[in-house]
Amino acid sequence: MSSPEDITRARQIKDLQPLHDAWVQWTHTRESLQETLPLLADTDPAMRALASEEYNSLTSTLTSHVQEIFPQLLVPPSTTQHLSAMMELKSGVGGSEASLFLADLLRVYTRYANVNRWKTQIVASNQTDGGGLKDAIVEVKGDGAYDALRWESGVHRVQRVPATEASGRTHTSTVAVIVLPLAEEPEKMNCDDDLFSMEDVKIEVMRARGAGGQHVNKTESAVRLTHIPTGITVSMQDERSQHQNKRRAFQVLRSRLMDIKITKDIENRRTTRRNLVRTADRSEKIRTYNYAQDRVTDHRIGLSLMNLASFMEGDGVQDFLDALKRNHDEDVMEEMIADID
Numbered sequence: 001m002s003s004p005e006d007i008t009r010a011r012q013i014k015d016l017q018p019l020h021d022a023w024v025q026w027t028h029t030r031e032s033l034q035e036t037l038p039l040l041a042d043t044d045p046a047m048r049a050l051a052s053e054e055y056n057s058l059t060s061t062l063t064s065h066v067q068e069i070f071p072q073l074l075v076p077p078s079t080t081q082h083l084s085a086m087m088e089l090k091s092g093v094g095g096s097e098a099s100l101f102l103a104d105l106l107r108v109y110t111r112y113a114n115v116n117r118w119k120t121q122i123v124a125s126n127q128t129d130g131g132g133l134k135d136a137i138v139e140v141k142g143d144g145a146y147d148a149l150r151w152e153s154g155v156h157r158v159q160r161v162p163a164t165e166a167s168g169r170t171h172t173s174t175v176a177v178i179v180l181p182l183a184e185e186p187e188k189m190n191c192d193d194d195l196f197s198m199e200d201v202k203i204e205v206m207r208a209r210g211a212g213g214q215h216v217n218k219t220e221s222a223v224r225l226t227h228i229p230t231g232i233t234v235s236m237q238d239e240r241s242q243h244q245n246k247r248r249a250f251q252v253l254r255s256r257l258m259d260i261k262i263t264k265d266i267e268n269r270r271t272t273r274r275n276l277v278r279t280a281d282r283s284e285k286i287r288t289y290n291y292a293q294d295r296v297t298d299h300r301i302g303l304s305l306m307n308l309a310s311f312m313e314g315d316g317v318q319d320f321l322d323a324l325k326r327n328h329d330e331d332v333m334e335e336m337i338a339d340i341d
Helices: 004-041 045-074 096-115 145-152 242-269 275-279 308-312 317-340
Strands: 084-091 119-127 133-141 154-160 171-182 201-206 222-227 232-236 285-290 295-298 303-305
Touching: 004 045, 045 317, 084 096, 084 145, 084 242, 096 119, 096 133, 096 145, 096 154, 096 171, 096 308, 096 317, 119 242, 133 145, 133 171, 145 171, 145 317, 171 242, 201 242, 222 242, 232 242, 285 308, 295 308, 295 317, 303 308, 303 317
Parallel strands: 154 285
Antiparallel strands: 084 133, 084 171, 119 133, 154 171, 201 222, 222 232, 285 295, 295 303
16 A cells, blocks of 8 residues: 555656656757758758748747746646535525536536546435425546636526426526535544544434425434534435434534634735635626527636536636636736736
């Protein structure tokens, strides 16, 4: 079995690999360019033409390294890049239509996770009579899942004509998404860790309830945790046993507390420009899905894509996440330059 030191060293090597690859490509391209320069003055017109084409290609590659690749590699590595994610989705305004859209978004994220070979599991969900979901919690396990999906935190607004709308009137509904870092579970569940002390957690057990508040379990399998210092409350009843529900509840509590810790760290580091904190604002409308115009718009960066169907199939998600990461990296670079000045 690998030791913690071996695991840390392996991660460091993996983190440095992009820098190594970029430098090797830069060096190789420069050497090729030097070899091409004499051929530009060749007496053979065909050879000059080939050399000119090669020169333009190599110059373009070097320019890309200077303007894009090397600056990105200067951005400090994320301290959360190895974490998995826990996503909480809650329906907002719009009633049944919001619940239906929540189910749609959940499918989007599940498909996107599958493309990235991350494992997903629905931890908890509350279905509605119309086939939608009032709320849901889903685990997305895999390196990089949290850093990729954290940009989805915020309020998602959908504008479309519900299937039940006879007059064809467009309705506006919202779904709130919260992306939390998924912390690794400790070997012992009922023990202190670096995020909380057990003496600060109030544990209550009760019978699981079904629709309409009816008891559906004769044993007390449902669990509710209250973290006294923060007032965070987590209830879990979807699992079969009290032990399983308690484990899930502690997992959610740990993720929420880690999210608070990460956000506070960001606030402490940034006093004037705090893009990530704004991005994670739970009340901020971050994206609009307009079905009539076949358009998805991200309001944080002003980016619109005119293929809503592609996004809802999970294919267009990466375009937004890439743009949001570039925007974040540019902000980090500007702050680094400002600190030097």
